[in-house]
Amino acid sequence: MRNLDAWRGLPAAQQPEWHDPAELSSVLDELSQLPPLVFAGECDQLKDRLAAAQRGESFVLQGGDCAETFAGATASAVQNKLKTLLQMAVVLTYAAQVPVVKIGRMAGQFAKPRSSPDETSDGVTLPAYRGDAVNGFEFTAESRRPDPRRLIRAYHSSATILNLCRAFANGGYADLRQVHAWNQDFVATSPAGKDYEHLASEIDRALAFMRACKAEPAEVHTVEFWSSHEALLLDYESALTRVDPRTSWPYAVSAHMVWIGERTRQLDHAHLEWASRIRNPLGVKLGPSTTPDDALAIIERLNPSAEPGRLTFVTRMGADRVRDTLPLLVEKVTASGAPVTWVCDPMHGNTFRSPSGYKTRRVDDIFDEVTGFFEVHRALRTHPGGIHIEFTGDEVTECVGGGHGLLEADLHHRYETVCDPRLNRRQSLDLAFKVAELYRL
Ligand code: PEP
Numbered sequence: 001m002r003n004l005d006a007w008r009g010l011p012a013a014q015q016p017e018w019h020d021p022a023e024l025s026s027v028l029d030e031l032s033q034l035p036p037l038v039f040a041g042e043c044d045q046l047k048d049r050l051a052a053a054q055r056g057e058s059f060v061l062q063g064g065d066c067a068e069t070f071a072g073a074t075a076s077a078v079q080n081k082l083k084t085l086l087q088m089a090v091v092l093t094y095a096a097q098v099p100v101v102k103i104g105r106m107a108g109q110f111a112k113p114r115s116s117p118d119e120t121s122d123g124v125t126l127p128a129y130r131g132d133a134v135n136g137f138e139f140t141a142e143s144r145r146p147d148p149r150r151l152i153r154a155y156h157s158s159a160t161i162l163n164l165c166r167a168f169a170n171g172g173y174a175d176l177r178q179v180h181a182w183n184q185d186f187v188a189t190s191p192a193g194k195d196y197e198h199l200a201s202e203i204d205r206a207l208a209f210m211r212a213c214k215a216e217p218a219e220v221h222t223v224e225f226w227s228s229h230e231a232l233l234l235d236y237e238s239a240l241t242r243v244d245p246r247t248s249w250p251y252a253v254s255a256h257m258v259w260i261g262e263r264t265r266q267l268d269h270a271h272l273e274w275a276s277r278i279r280n281p282l283g284v285k286l287g288p289s290t291t292p293d294d295a296l297a298i299i300e301r302l303n304p305s306a307e308p309g310r311l312t313f314v315t316r317m318g319a320d321r322v323r324d325t326l327p328l329l330v331e332k333v334t335a336s337g338a339p340v341t342w343v344c345d346p347m348h349g350n351t352f353r354s355p356s357g358y359k360t361r362r363v364d365d366i367f368d369e370v371t372g373f374f375e376v377h378r379a380l381r382t383h384p385g386g387i388h389i390e391f392t393g394d395e396v397t398e399c400v401g402g403g404h405g406l407l408e409a410d411l412h413h414r415y416e417t418v419c420d421p422r423l424n425r426r427q428s429l430d431l432a433f434k435v436a437e438l439y440r441l
């Protein structure tokens with residue numbers, strides 16, 4: 001008998017201190033009655049797509065905010081993010097000629113692990129912000145108090161965002177004949193936008209050619225889009241774990257794919273235990289201290305039957321370490337014969353605080369880590385399966401450098417993230433061109 005509750009007896013890192021157990025329990029009861037956000041069959045399809053990426057037949061583009069907010073669940077914010085993701089995917093599909101698996105770090109990314117449980121500002125110490133699913137970003141005692149009712153809001157915001165994504169993906173907006181429209185508000189001011197416009201014109205010509213040949217496949221008109229987030233809050237995830245009536249297998253129905261973060265992937269802790277029981281495709285973040293034995297033990301826990309597409313390792317080594325730390329991991333895992341999709345997160349190993357106090361990242365470091373990731377996989381003849389990034393569709397000023405040369409002194413203009421710094425739209429598009437170039441080499 002599968003024991004979906006076995007995680008409850010184990011240590012779980014990074015869980016909020018809810019103050020009122022009765023309220024938490026009534027919230028969890030309510031959540032467990034709410035409809036699934038995704039269906040088991042969809043999760044299985046994504047698993048097939050990730051298996052293709054593992055075999056080298058496609059490339060994963062996974063991204064979105066570090067932390068989504070309830071206030072960000074608006075049509076325009078979601079549309080901007082999706083538009084940027086679609087533009088990046090088109091660049092990769094056309095320039096690198098590889099099918100792209102589009103996965104949003106969206107519709108559920110509402111909980112954050114923190115390096116410290118508290119935050120001190122001007123001599124006042126309060127609980128750290130743990131994501132909108134737990135407490136408020138505003139630095140007041142009232143807002144920082146964990147509130148279980150927020151879990152219900154996280155569910156409804158996820159539903160709203162996922163509904164928008166599904167509508168944009170299938171309702172005509174993601175039609176490849178819209179390649180120019182996605183760029184309209186952008187091209188005039190941006191070199192990346194101009195490069196994109198050039199590529200979009202080529203796509204137009206290719207589409208016109210296909211139409212003239214009377215060969216226009218349905219794939220041109222819609223895209224497949226998948227949701228993902230870090231499965232951090234086990235109470236929430238567990239209330240949204242359901243047994244699929246078709247197969248009797250349990251699935252997380254909060255997102256198509258969930259991942260376990262670098263801070264919660266201990267082998268004998270609750271997160272891996274819970275994840276081992278569900279059938280969704282899983283990601284696990286691996287930082288620079290990961291040993292090959294750690295990676296092999298995670299594989300043994302999460303994918304003992306070597307199911308293709310089940311397990312994605314999202315490596316986040318840092319630009320200065322990726323070339324030293326990644327080769328041995330990839331080599332040993334590959335030698336074990338385990339099917340693993342390798343995805344590069346070039347964000348989390350490259351964060352630093354600027355002298356002005358902003359948490360930031362250099363676009364050059366991000367490019368460099370992705371370059372190192374490709375070099376390592378090319379040298380070992382394994383497949384660089386994708387990238388996992390933090391970005392937004394708006395012109396924020398959170399990461400420094402890039403084609404536009406954003407300076408540390410510019411960070412204050414539009415520093416809007418509630419957690420880690422995100423690539424803005426043009427930096428994201430620059431990255432897509434860069435990755436396409438690496439892919440073609
Ligand atoms: C994140 O993805 O925002 C995150 C906290 O990552 P990691 O688990 O790699 O530190």
Ligand code: MN
Pocket residue numbers: 066067348390419420
């Ligand atoms: Mn982050």
